Amino acid sequence: MSPTSAATLAPSDPAVEASAVLRVIDVHKAFRTGVPLRRRRVQILRGASLTVSSGEFVGLVGENGSGKSTLMQIIVGLLGRDSGTVQRPDRLGYCPQYPLLWDKLTVKEHFELFAEAYGLAGKDAADSRDGLLEELQFATYVDYRVEQLSGGTRQKLNLALALLHEPQLLLLDEPYSGFDWETYLRFWEMAERRRRDGMAILVVSHLLAERDRLGRVYELRDGRCELV
Template sequence: MTGADGLHGTGAVLVATGLTKTYRHSFRPGRRPAPVLRGVDLELAAGEVVGLVGENGSGKSTLMKILVGELAADAGTVIRGGRLGYCPQQPVVYERLTCDEHFELFGHAYGMPTQSERASRAALYTALGFGRYAATRADRLSGGTLSKLNLALALLADPDALLLDEPYAGFDFDTYLKFWQLVAERRQANRAVLIISHFVTDAERFDRIVELRDGQAVPP
């Protein structure tokens, strides 16, 4: 289920219930299936910032891909109550397109009016400090600047829920602080943010933290 009817009046922008996922190793006959998610429940409310933590291989990225619809769950439901912005761990870009061309392409995909897309683009260039690379092709960007573009594309359409998979990998400290300023602005605008994070020092920046452990979402 992906419709929003079930969220009316709840204050939630995304609700996942009973999500399960097992990877079957078809390329290795005789190997047992590997359960990753075993009935995960997760709710994301408007105006909150939630951290998603867990050991390597605990299923954090798998869960996020299911939440945004990139990957199908074996069972369970996801109800999305608005527009989602998704920043995957590995940037999904077109090597021969410039930063400007990426914004134009994604703006068109989001159905944004040209003026709105350009205004949002300009604001994101300023907020993340990479406007000087507007005409630079993606294959000529440094890893840090590519991460900025990846994040900016997720933010472009002002999504109701922003889902970020280790978004600040490759950021210098100044950009790291800018990132958290953007997150604070999302909270103030009553937008929801879900962040996969491995930094314990980030704990105070979240409204709450959810840990994936033994295939389920639990308090840390």
């Protein structure tokens, strides 16, 4: 089966505002593993589908190895899919499970690079950056290189880069690993504030205990998403 191209939804289309911001339809993905000539195919996703609407906080849960991060990476575009469709908005923010950062660059330099990528300039970029440094309480480290940061602080930067441009759709892959308890609580407050402002949020978690904080929850089981 050949993959269907990922379409982007025009944020100005009125119909979009009232409907799903993210649509994942029947996505299949397999990996080949093993030595050449003896490779075997491991099917991870077998028709995974989900939607996330504006102002929703949707969870994606599942056991270790169920394919949650794989699905997230397919949604973002880091991984290709074997078949299926992903419809997502132009303006999205992605916080990967493991920080994708440059070890030798400082926190400030990361913000500058991503501000440019998001099309933020001058005061807008500085205000957004300063706001996030304040919210996540890591302003002290703005001139530190990533290699000098603790795991939790790296994760704060990882998350802040996804929020810098106030995206329409926020994709979070276990974003609070390494957070202390206070920062963990602050994360949920931040996320709830943005949800109320209309941001669509999909969070991958392997902890069912957080379900009370979420609207709808999909469980990824046997390669498919089921509403639980």
